[in-house]
Amino acid sequence: MKKGKYAFGVDLGGTSVKLGFFTSEGELIRKWEIPTDRTDDCVNVIPDIARSLRGEMEKEEIREDDLIGIGMGVPGPVQPDGYVEVCVNLHWHDLYPARQLSDLMGGVPVELGNDANVAALGEAWKGGGEGAEDAVMVTLGTGVGGGVIHHGKIVAGRHGLGGEIGHIHVRDGEPEQCNCGGYGCLEQVASATGIVREAKRMMQKSTEPSGMREYGDQISCRTICDLGKSGDALADETIETVARYLGLAVSTIALTVDPDVFIIGGGVSRAGDYLLDKIRKYYDSFTPISKNRGRVVLASLGNDAGIYGAVKMVL
Numbered sequence: 389m390k391k392g393k394y395a396f397g398v399d400l401g402g403t404s405v406k407l408g409f410f411t412s413e414g415e416l417i418r419k420w421e422i423p424t425d426r427t428d429d430c431v432n433v434i435p436d437i438a439r440s441l442r443g444e445m446e447k448e449e450i451r452e453d454d455l456i457g458i459g460m461g462v463p464g465p466v467q468p469d470g471y472v473e474v475c476v477n478l479h480w481h482d483l484y485p486a487r488q489l490s491d492l493m494g495g496v497p498v499e500l501g502n503d504a505n506v507a508a509l510g511e512a513w514k515g516g517g518e519g520a521e522d523a524v525m526v527t528l529g530t531g532v533g534g535g536v537i538h539h540g541k542i543v544a545g546r547h548g549l550g551g552e553i554g555h556i557h558v559r560d561g562e563p564e565q566c567n568c569g570g571y572g573c574l575e576q577v578a579s580a581t582g583i584v585r586e587a588k589r590m591m592q593k594s595t596e597p598s599g600m601r602e603y604g605d606q607i608s609c610r611t612i613c614d615l616g617k618s619g620d621a622l623a624d625e626t627i628e629t630v631a632r633y634l635g636l637a638v639s640t641i642a643l644t645v646d647p648d649v650f651i652i653g654g655g656v657s658r659a660g661d662y663l664l665d666k667i668r669k670y671y672d673s674f675t676p677i678s679k680n681r682g683r684v685v686l687a688s689l690g691n692d693a694g695i696y697g698a699v700k701m702v703l
């Protein structure tokens with residue numbers, strides 16, 4: 389049993405920092421947010437976080453000795469020793485943010501993780517995964533992120549590539565280039581941006597009438613999902629294509645790390661069972677070897693996944 393009764397979870401994002409005050413059992417006592425100060429290449433961010441945490445400690449009348457530690461997720465790759473070479477979104481270079489925060493907090497232990505991995509840990513622990521020891525999260529947002537949890541811990545990998553599910557190659561013949569330099573990454577078809585692009589291609593290559601045509605270039609991912617759900621054939625075919633590639637990625641990962649559960653999160657996952665049922669169908673067809681394998685579920689913590697995962701790193 390670790391010393392201390394409380395812990396903090398911090399989710400550092402490009403526009404705001406989410407903070408959570410937790411018991412040693414992982415119960416959330418209070419959560420709040422502060423803006424990310426982007427001036428001077430974000431040099432004030434860590435001191436701001438320390439000040440905010442100290443304010444909470446005063447309010448709760450607790451001392452450094454009462455703290456087990458602080459976990460923090462940051463938007464960039466984190467080396468095993470806590471080194472952050474570059475954090476594009478925050479203009480950070482060559483930093484040890486955990487060490488800096490720990491120094492400002494009187495030596496309280498601080499654990500650092502990549503935000504996508506940390507969110508995966510939160511969802512595995514208290515969200516869609518409900519206590520899963522082994523989980524893989526796929527986050528479908530503007531891009532496609534992910535995280536791999538094994539025995540309750542983040543698998544960041546030896547080179548920071550662990551959980552970079554969005555850049556798994558799934559599609560041959562893709563003519564456009566991905567942000568990573570590749571052609572045919574999962575992100576190019578299954579992110580919100582990718583789904584919109586897929587819908588536009590569908591409209592171009594067929595003359596079939598569709599509700600999507602009314603929106604033209606302004607079509608959104610949400611509209612495509614809503615139309616697909618309501619029976620629009622072309623929109624449904626778009627989501628079918630998206631789900632096929634997601635099913636392929638899920639099947640490949642199942643046969644690599646075989647987790648208890650796959651957690652699908654991010655804005656696109658609001659399409660709910662309509663999307664999940666299609667992913668499951670392709671996952672089934674690509675993994676005939678056994679029915680006894682990881683379930684596919686929806687994420688459930690929303691924006692709180694980061695603070696839960698962050699605090700879990702120190703509990």
Ligand SMILES: [Zn+2]
Nearest residue numbers: 555566568573
């Ligand atoms: Zn890529």
